[in-house]
Amino acid sequence: MKILVVFKKTFESAHDRCMERVESACRSxxxxxxxxxxxxxxxxxVRSDFEDRDMIIVVGGDGTLTSIAHNVGxxxxxxxxxxxxxxxxxxxxxxxxxxxxxxxxxxHLDRALNGDVITNVVPRLQATIVTTSxxxxxSDPALNDLFVANTQAYSPSRYRIQRADASGSITLxxxxxxxxxxxxxxxxxxxWLDKAADLSCISFQASQLQTHYLVHTRDLPVERHHxxxxxxxxxxxxxxxxxxxxxxxxxxxxxxxxxxFNRGAVITIGLSGPTLRLxxxxxxxxxx
Numbered sequence: 001m002k003i004l005v006v007f008k009k010t011f012e013s014a015h016d017r018c019m020e021r022v023e024s025a026c027r028s029x030x031x032x033x034x035x036x037x038x039x040x041x042x043x044x045x046v047r048s049d050f051e052d053r054d055m056i057i058v059v060g061g062d063g064t065l066t067s068i069a070h071n072v073g074x075x076x077x078x079x080x081x082x083x084x085x086x087x088x089x090x091x092x093x094x095x096x097x098x099x100x101x102x103x104x105x106x107x108h109l110d111r112a113l114n115g116d117v118i119t120n121v122v123p124r125l126q127a128t129i130v131t132t133s134x135x136x137x138x139s140d141p142a143l144n145d146l147f148v149a150n151t152q153a154y155s156p157s158r159y160r161i162q163r164a165d166a167s168g169s170i171t172l173x174x175x176x177x178x179x180x181x182x183x184x185x186x187x188x189x190x191x192w193l194d195k196a197a198d199l200s201c202i203s204f205q206a207s208q209l210q211t212h213y214l215v216h217t218r219d220l221p222v223e224r225h226h227x228x229x230x231x232x233x234x235x236x237x238x239x240x241x242x243x244x245x246x247x248x249x250x251x252x253x254x255x256x257x258x259x260x261f262n263r264g265a266v267i268t269i270g271l272s273g274p275t276l277r278l279x280x281x282x283x284x285x286x287x288x
C-alpha cells in the first residue's frame with residue numbers, strides 16, 4: 001500500500017507534537033512492511049505526488065484538507081488528522097472532516113490498513129466555464145462551496161442566472177446586480193453559507209443530501225429575502241447557469257483556487273465534481 005501524507009507547515013507546538021506521533025506511527029507501519037509512506041508539506045506538494053496512491057493522509061485543519069482534496073479523485077480514500085483540535089485550544093480547528101487526532105492516530109492508522117473504516121462518499125461542487133473563445137475550464141471540485149463574483153469586491157457582480165427543473169421547464173431566469181453567488185454542499189454549509197443566509201426556511205430531506213446543493217445570491221434587495229424566492233436561496237439538484245456581464249469575474253473553489261472569466265463567459269455550477277471518499281471511524285458523516 002502506497003500512502004501520501006500531506007501536512008501543513010506551522011510553528012504551533014500542538015501541530016509539532018501531532019506530527020511526531022504521525023511520523024512515528026508511519027515509521028512503525030513501514031518497518032512492519034505494511035505500507036510505504038511519502039511525507040510532503042502542503043506548500044511543496046504537487047499534483048504528481050498524488051498519482052498511484054492507495055490512501056491520502058492529511059494532517060492539519062479543515063482548511064488543509066479542503067485545499068488538498070482538490071488534488072484527489074474519487075478512487076482514493078482520504079484520512080484527516082486534526083493536528084490542533086479546538087476541543088483542546090480555542091484557537092484550534094473544528095476538524096469537521098478530520099476524524100483522527102494525535103492521540104488516536106496510531107490506532108486509526110492500524111484500522112485503516114486493515115480496512116476497518118467507514119468510507120463516506122461525499123459529493124462535490126464543480127464549475128464549468130466556457131469562454132467567449134470557446135475554451136472550457138473546469139474548477140477544482142469544491143467540498144464546501146463555490147463563489148462566483150466580480151474580482152473587485154467594491155464593484156457589483158452583474159450576470160444572468162438561469163435554472164430549469166428536471167423536465168426542462170424554466171424555474172429561474174433573471175438578470176442580477178449583487179455581491180456574488182454562493183453555492184454550497186449540504187455538508188459544507190457551515191463553512192460560510194449558514195453565516196450568510198438563514199437556512200431555517202429549508203426542509204432538508206435525508207434522500208436529498210447527496211444530490212442537492214444550496215444556492216444563495218448575496219445582497220439582493222431586502223424585500224426578496226424570503227424562502228419562496230429561488231433567486232435569493234434555493235435547494236436544488238439542477239445546474240445553475242451564469243452568463244457573465246462583468247469585465248472580470250472569478251470562480252473561487254473552497255476559498256482557495258481562483259478561475260477568472262470575462263464578459264460573455266457561461267459558467268455552469270452543479271454537483272458534477274468527482275466524489276470524495278472520506279474516512280471516518282465511529283459514525284458516518286451523513287447518517288441515514
